[in-house]
Amino acid sequence: MLMQLKKITKVFGTDIAEVRALKGIDLEVDAGAFTAVSGPSGSGKSTLLNIIGLLDDATSGEYYFDGEKIDNSNEQHINHLRAFDLGFIFQDFNLLPVLTAQENVEMSALSSISNAQERKAQAQHFLEQVGLEDKMNAFPNQLSGGQQQRVSVARSLMGESKLILADEPTANLDSENTLKLIELMRKLNQDLGTAFLFSTHDERLLAKVNNTIKLLDGEIV
Amino acid sequence: MIGKWFKIAWRNVVRNKRRSMVAIWTVAIISGSIILAHGYINFTFWGLTRMIVQGGTGNMQIVDNRMINEFETELLEFGLSKKMADDTVKKLESNKDVRRVMQRVLFTGIVSKDDSISTVFRATGIESSKEVRLQQGNSAGAFVKGKMFKDTEKNPFQVILAVDLAKKLSVDVGGEVVLLANTVEGGINAIDATVTGIYDTGIPITNQLALKVPIELAHQLLLTDKTSSIVVQLRDIEATRTVLPKVNNLLKGSVMSARPWYDIKPYFKAVETIYYSIFTVMGVIIMVVALLSVANVMGNTVNERVPEIGTLRAFGIKKWQLRLNFIFEGLIIGFIGAVLGAILGLGLALVLNQSGIMMPPPPGRTTAYPLLILPTMGTAFWVLAMMSVLGVVASYLPINKILKKKVVEQLNHT
16 A cells, blocks of 8 residues: 555634534555546545645644655655655646756656756656657747646656646646546556546546545545 | 756746846945945045145154153153254155155244234244145145245245235235244244245135244244154055054154054044944945845745745755755845946946046035045945845745745645
């Protein structure tokens, strides 16, 4: 098992304005899984992914990654996990506008791969894998939305991440690019054995996964 | 890796051209102003030094030691004997740092014209040929009419009067006056002298009292060959502090010592303190304004890129690396701004120095002076260093604040 959550809760606000976004979530994700989190808006999908990605703290509960209990107060360890084991694909791509496609991909491995040549080679390899070998020196504003998201996918793979988290990765893409991205993620999952966990409403994406977690009002149903 | 962060910082500065230019020009204008202001203060002290040294004080004066802490109760009581003064002049004239050495006699008395108008005077007996050269290029002490004494060994009975004293006596060049003074033995002596010139001391009160006579006349009038002081002028006007110990070393074992011009004219130090206090206060205010301006720009830059910061944090980029990135941006803005400011300040100084603008006479003075800005490379480097530090501080504050937020808050920042 790659990742396990036990009785995870997340409460926003205090007292009167308190919102219970997650209500005791138990979840396990295996290495190499291709898992979707679905549910209506406000069901807690993004909150769940943020907690799994160590971008946010849970209010209570336990989190294990690779069998190790995560302590959110240990910033050094959290940073190490983000750098080496976790990858992210964002809905808005979140590419740095001043960096080329290759530099954006390289950047994500700045902490995990200290050798610049190795970093560059890996970035080029993953950009080739996502079909952007001819766009390595293009800046984000010179790329289409679909191409930007593929750069984002290549970026998430750097450092040979074990788990890639994607929050609504197809939300800003048209149908054609959505299908291409789904195929790409599925292929990478099968070829590299990297686990993917993503939130989505997209039925086409849900049809491709081997496991779907349905969330409603902060609970798995 | 540091180079990578610098490259990103540089690209971000270039990316936000308009905003970066606002910050760079703010720093440039402030840097240029500091360089100009310091250049003007520098000129003020440069001018004041020359006004004092060339205005008659010299770089230093040699006097009897008692003159420093005591008061004379009798005329020339602490005066230097002729032998002592001549030997000292000879010794000093052979020193390579010394340009010229002059003996002076100071005394007071009453001057009158045609037995009808009389008034008090404060006289200096001088070695005229040397004194003329001491005051070359100095507007204070300039002749309004007539000229310096001539052939004083043959005819010592000459006098030059300060402009208001001449007016008071209604005497012009070529006119005759009678100088009446106490002798060193306590008697009274009088000598007729011809007015050869009228000069402006630059100080209103002194213009009513001052006159100069050849030292030979002073000795005849006072019935003595003593000297009040020996004025030393150095080849390098700025070398007083380094040459003073050497001169005092030469005088070791005698009853004399050398006093530098800044001790003889203590107001210089007071003026220096006031000017630098004002400059420091102004400097601090200007720097705070600069800091706030650049911090505002850097604040906007950081604010606009909070999701980028969150993204990088999500990929395990450390906080110190992100700090470094923004610090480089501040550094680039501060450095480029300061370089532009230095060019601006030095260029403006050049233009102002060529413009021939005359400044009004300072308080207590009668002569105007040309505006000069004397910026120094030292100030330019200091400004460069300060503005670079300022850029660093201005960028550190906002990025540090943002880095305290959770990554999820950074990613969702709008």
